[in-house]
Amino acid sequence: MDHIDQLEAEAIYILRETAAQFKKPVLLFSGGKDSTVLIYLSIKAFYPAKSIFPVMHVDTGHNFIEALEFRDQLVERFGLKLIVRKVSDTIINKGLVEPQGKFPSRNALQSHTLLDAIQEFGFDACIGGGRRDEEKARAKERIFSIRENGGGWQPYSQRPELWDLYNGRINEGQNIRVFPISNWSELDVWNYIRREKIELPSLYFSHNRKCIRYNNRLIAVSNYMIAEDTDDIIDTHVRYRTVGDMTCTAAVASTAITIDEVINEIANSPISERGETRMDDNISDAGMEDRKLKGYF
């Protein structure tokens, strides 16, 4: 078994543990490459039976249209049950304040919608595509990570996790976040995508897009951001290295149109994945830790 086989085996084992230990698990899907890989893994884990996990998309309303189209094609192709819960509904129902500014990101507000949906459906396990190498707070997370009432992560009193004996026992009000691809790097994900011939949204490959330059990053012009007269709009070749909201994900200049070209660019990039593309991690030194304490993925 090479390293990709080993990572796949670990992920499939975790997905089967999740199916065996929980009554109402759900797979969280964002339209990005990591959760797409999770869907393919869940198909393989239960083949020839169907994946038992419904798929939930917490829709911020600030999506790339390509990601939404891809989502709908993917669930249709595999016959998956899709649940969509919208942040815009949560904002109205809970009287939340819409974020302001040039890039009004609803990224942090997603946690409210996610926690409401967990309660609405009674989900006891949420499977996500978080990876430990993405970010330093994520590097500390267990494979089966408990969330208390209110959805918060308790990083200083995490359950011991021995060998592959994942403990999914929970009490009333608790739920578990499951991270099957915790040990995958960005390159591992891409190598797996190539090996398994996994389709991705076209955003991941070079295309023409109107962008503005902001803090040395390329941000797509969209209805969700406020372009100012002083902004220089350029039409250029870009691809996305991560796919999140249009308001908090930056594009990278690229002419890579094949998967080999993309892998080559990533392998040689001097910048980390989130560092190059995420505007939401740079809020503070503990940006991710703080969001996770409030229920974020």
Added chain:
Amino acid sequence: MDILRFITAGSVDDGKSTLIGRMLYDTNNIKDDILESISATADDVNLAYLTDGLRSERQQGITIDVAYKYFTTAKRKYIITDAPGHFQYTKNLVTGASSADVIIILIDAVNGITSQTKRHLLVASFLKMKHIVVAINKMDLMAYDESVFTAIKTKFLALSNNLQLAGVTFIPMSALSGDNVTFHSTEMNWYQGGSLLKYLEDCESTILAHSNPMRLPIQYVDDCYYLGKLVAGQIKAGDRVVAHPQGYELTIEKIISGYETVEEVHAGQNIQITFTGNLKLERGNVLSPLQNKPSMSNELVIDMCWLDVQNPLLLNANYILRINTATTTCKVTEILHKIDNESFGKYQDNKQVNVNEFATVKVTTTNNMVFDSYKTLAATGRGILMDSITSNTVAAFTIQ
């Protein structure tokens, strides 16, 4: 390319973070933006920031819980488990070490062997780790003196004598200046061995022994198939096997691995299988060959490490015991002995076992449990205890 998992046990003071940072840096595995975020000034890089991912850890300058870091060489993907060194976080060290192939125990050459070192040894011994590296660090502060290295090595060997450790390798090192981390030091020509990275590159990763008797714990059952990970040996379509604890004999009909129907699979693979006949199995059952069957009993003697901060082990209280995919309720009926953290000697204390303590105890389970000796068949020879009220994982154990 395969995967090697290693754990570094030590505190920041021992130079653990510097060592990890040095390995990532020398193998070109730190991206520019990350390097910039941990550098106060251009020539003042705080490598501890690389691994200490939580705010309190950075503020206090200590590692509290396990963090995972990754790097690759042309040969291998490495998973580094960065674990805390302090006593009170032994439970986190056990968590991290349980999945590692190699443990690197850091000793500060200035201070020599400390109580913490002994705790790390005990964890390595409890988990029967096959590859142990003793990294004697900060040799630069001791003028790269061979006698300092030899003295610590001799003391360590004497200490570990009654722990029956397998394969201990000693490496003199300076993580700060990079001596013997990724390249052989020119300061210590008296040391004939290779650098730490060379050791790791050559180290055999835990190979699931194909020669062991077959074990297939049933993990999940759907309408048509039994799903599980083959944890030892191999299995072929047409094989006669026994399902435990029922004792049924069955014939394997069909094996699926991934999307393919296959004739034969080896340890490490997740499979879907069917049998001939109408017998029903469930999660927790274990398949074995007709010969070389696992043991079965409702009375177990287990070596454990207690992990619960809130409550000590209570005799005759209800716990949930898990071995691989099988669970049952159980009671701990007797504490046979505990292990002294300093001398590693056995002593009697039949009252309670506290967090971070090691003990051998007797357990009575409600259902018959199927198990092997941890030494020969690890996956079916180890388990956890869970609290029946809080649901927390309260102990890790192995079976002799």
